[in-house]
Amino acid sequence: xxxxxxxxxxxxxxxxxxxxxxxxxxxxxxxxxxxxxxxxxxxxxxxxxxxxxxxxxxxxxxxxxxxxxxxxxxxxxxxxxxxxxxxxxxxxxxxxxxxxxxxxxxxxxxxxxxxxxxxxxxxxxxxxxxxxxxxxxxxxxxxxxxxxxxxxxxxxxxxxxxxxxxxxxxxxxxxxxxxxxxxxxxxxxxxxxxx
Numbered sequence: 001x002x003x004x005x006x007x008x009x010x011x012x013x014x015x016x017x018x019x020x021x022x023x024x025x026x027x028x029x030x031x032x033x034x035x036x037x038x039x040x041x042x043x044x045x046x047x048x049x050x051x052x053x054x055x056x057x058x059x060x061x062x063x064x065x066x067x068x069x070x071x072x073x074x075x076x077x078x079x080x081x082x083x084x085x086x087x088x089x090x091x092x093x094x095x096x097x098x099x100x101x102x103x104x105x106x107x108x109x110x111x112x113x114x115x116x117x118x119x120x121x122x123x124x125x126x127x128x129x130x131x132x133x134x135x136x137x138x139x140x141x142x143x144x145x146x147x148x149x150x151x152x153x154x155x156x157x158x159x160x161x162x163x164x165x166x167x168x169x170x171x172x173x174x175x176x177x178x179x180x181x182x183x184x185x186x187x188x189x190x191x192x193x194x195x
Contacts, residue, residue, distance in 0.1 A: 024182030028175040035171030042164045043103075050102025053109075054095030061088025107156040110163050111149045118145030 038045040061084070068081030095101045121142030125135045152159040 021182045021186035024178045024185060026182075028178030028180075028182060031171045031175030031178060033175075035168040035175060038164055038168035038171065042161050042168070045168075046106050046160055046164055047099055047102050050104075050106045051096050053105060054092045054102060056092075057088050057095065058092035061085045061092060064088060103160065104156060107152060107160040110160060111152040114145045114149035114152060118142045118147075118149060121145060 063085075064081050065085030068078045068083075068085060071078040071081060095105050119142065121138045123142075125138035125142060128135060128138070148159075148163075152163065
């Protein structure tokens with residue numbers, strides 16, 4: 001067995017991996033369904049996302065408490081982990097038990113994402129060494145993202161609704177593109193195997 005074949009046997013060859021056509025179709029259908037749910041039942045979808053994040057915070061915090069109890073790093077590290085875990089559990093239960101908290105959690109996560117994206121783009125526009133046209137586009141995108149962040153912070157309920165509907169439309173369009181990719185890939189695979 002050659003070295004190349006042995007390496008492929010142990011680590012896999014990147015050139016040999018091609019996702020099956022049906023995985024694109026399945027992901028596309030899933031994206032369309034999620035997008036449709038987010039579009040038709042936007043408030044419920046936002047609450048679901050908020051409560052899902054709350055549950056994940058609770059699970060992560062319980063794991064952190066267990067790590068703190070089992071930690072051999074010393075009393076200070078153990079106490080810090082346990083305290084952090086307890087605070088996380090309290091926050092998680094607060095989010096899960098309060099619809100308003102779940103909605104606001106999603107809203108502020110969207111706002112933070114918009115601010116981070118906006119300020120990063122603005123920074124890259126002034127500090128990067130790309131062409132002038134690209135820098136101008138980065139600056140415009142950054143300013144729009146920062147304005148979106150302020151809009152979401154000032155009008156949390158209406159803004160989250162709109163952002164989720166944009167996400168829903170994007171998800172459905174992306175799903176259609178994935179399905180078309182999968183169907184196209186299925187038609188091309190026999191032709192490639194025949195060669």
